[in-house]
Amino acid sequence: MSSTSIGCLVxxxxxxxxxxxxxxxxWTRDVVSTARQAGDDDVRAALDYARGGARAVARMSPAARAAVLDRAATAVAGQRESLARLLALELGKPLKDGRGEIDRVADTFAVSAAEARHIGGEVLPVAGWARGVGNTALTHRAPVGVALAITPFNAPANLLAHKLAASFAAGNSTLVKxxxxxxxxxxxxxxxxxxxGLPPEAVQVLHGDGALGATLCAAPEVGVISFTGSAATGAAVARAAGAKRLVLELGGxxxxxxxxxxxxxxxxxxCAATxxxxxxxSCISVQRVYVQRARFDEFVDAFTAEVEKLTVGDPLGEGTDVGSMVDDEAAERVVSWVRAAGAGGARITTGGRREGATVLPTVVAAPPADATLVREEVFGAAVAVLPYDDFDDVIAVCNDSRYGLQAGLFTHDVRRIVTAWRELEVGGLVVNGSSNFRLDHVPFGGVKDSxxxxxxxxxxxxDYTVVKTLLLRGMSLFGDQESV
Structure with missing residues (x-):
């Protein structure tokens, strides 16, 4: 098959x-794309261009930026099939998942356009204090200047859309890795x-490895970094960045x-579908399911039956639910963690093996609480199901993790809902849904190592803007009488 040759945009x-x-x-085991790698000259040229480009983008009106993003929201729907196919070829992502991701890209562009129109500021109540009487203070949100977007492989289109569209909506020039x-x-x-219509000053694309990412993070021209990836790499990003604004989404x-x-x-x-x-x-993929003991066996049986209905195969197949993982190494890691849980006494009710980079959907019932499959981010097609007795205890067990991104809760008891929302150490809670649900116009992120x-x-x-304050001495929008 022919491959796609990709350049760096500088x-x-x-x-x-x-x-x-x-x-x-x-899945194909063929070369599906080749990417031209950025060198030192590319990096220097890109940083110089971004510095000047940031001024040009900042001069665009919010309405002009919004119009570009609205057009892109429409255009991406027209390329839905070709983009989903690229996701299938490069990543083994089934077409149905790829189409869903591209639909979310369209939503993200549209939401970013709307948010561009809402960027504003405040008139501050300075006359409420004696020293402020007779003066006026106003604020507005100004672009940071140059943003760096480092995107992950698992949702490369939608997370690029989030980072780049929001950055452009804010009036920045963005470097994309x-x-x-x-x-x-x-x-x-x-x-x-x-x-x-996105101006060339608004975006540049540099392909490369972790060393390129570290160089870009350390560049003084960069004012804000948005990174999605592993906790270990996120820590490296923070070390390289130094005193810069950071938005880090590090898994769970x-x-x-x-x-x-x-x-x-x-x-x-x-839970089987998500x-x-x-x-x-996915960083919010269902990984640990805790079921009240009285319903545990019933859930394991029902869950296993639902998982076994999933169709595994060619990601380009219309009926495929589960394609391949990103590579053989990732697949072997998942299977090895499952084997270790089984050796520790867990019951593997389905799956537990791989075919190349494809892990057959796996259910692991009652693994040891300290199993790697439970403690670390599996990021693969394996779900652990564990029993619990007391609701307060299961909240504590869920919190006994270095991660805290998102959780799910199935109950009709409003008291449990409020308790979980208050007590769970996560950035988001989904009620009567699994952890794996997200709306792109709702805040998403975590705590702790997430x-x-x-x-x-x-x-x-x-995060992509800074608050700028204007103080007008001797001019007041408010009353200036200092005493009664």
Missing amino acids: AGEWRTDGPHVERLGP PPPQAPAVSAALVALLLEC NAATIVCADADVAAAARV GYSNSGQ GFGRESPRWMID
């Missing part, structure tokens, strides 16, 4: 001459934005709680 030009790295499709596993779909999305090992009053059959269907989409390669900051255009624009 100073308004796609640079294709130079060293390239091949991407082997995890795509994941090495998905250069073609990343470049295609940037090209679409340019065709829709999401828990979902199923209470005795829940509809167990419905909970099993939802535990193995994208082969479980990072900080919130991804969603409105909240990201806060």
Whole structure:
């Protein structure tokens, strides 16, 4: 099959001459794309161009930025099939998941356009204090200048959309470092934005490894960094960045709680559908399901039956639910963790093996609480199901994790809902749904080693802008009489 050759976008030009790295499709086992790697000259040229470009983008009105993003929201729907196909080829993501991701890209562009129109400021109540009488103070949100977006492989299109669209909506110039596993779909999305009127000063694309990322993070021209990836890499980003604004989304090992009053059959269907989409390669994918002991066996049986209904196969197949993971190494890691849990006494009710980079959807019942499959982020097609007795105790067990991104809860008891919302150490709680649910216009992010900051255009624009204050001495919008 033919592969797609991808260049670096530097100073308004796609640079294709130079060293390239091949991407082997995890399902096809063929070269599906080749990405031209950025060198030192590219980095220097990109940083110089971004500094000047930031001034040009900042001069665009919010209405003009919004119009570009609205056009892109429409245009991306027209390229839904081709972009979903790229996701399938580069990542092994089933077409149905890829189409869903591209639909979310369209939503993200549209929401970012709306948020661009809402950027404003405040008139401050300075006359409420004696020293402020006779003066006026106003604020507005100004672009940071140059933003750096480092995107992950598991949702390369939508997370690029979040980072780049919000940054442009805020009036910044953005440097994009795509994941090495998905250069073609990343470049295609940037090209679409340019065709829709995104000025060349607003975006540049540099392909490379972790060393390139570290260089860009340390660059003094960069004012804000948005990174999605592992906790270890996030810590490296923070060290390289120094005193810069950071938005870090660093993964998790999401828990979902199923209470005795829940509809167990419905909970099993939802957890099966959301535990193995994208082969479980999502930071909020269902990883740990805690079921009240009285319903535990019932849930395990129902869940296993639902998981066994999933169709595993060619990601380009219309009926495929589960394709391949990102590579063989990732698949072997998941299977090895499952084997270790089994050796510790867990019951593997289905799956537990791989075929190349494809992990057959796996259910692990009652693993040891200290199993790696429970403690660390599995990021793969395996779900652990564990019993619990007391609701307060299961809250404590869920919190006994270095991660805290998002959780799910199945119950009809409003007291449990309020307790979980108050006590769970997570950034978000989904009630009568699993941990794996997200709306792109709702704030999303975590606590502890799951990072900080919130991804969603409105909240990201806060991170991509700075508050500038104007003080008008001797001019007051308020009364200036100092005493009665």
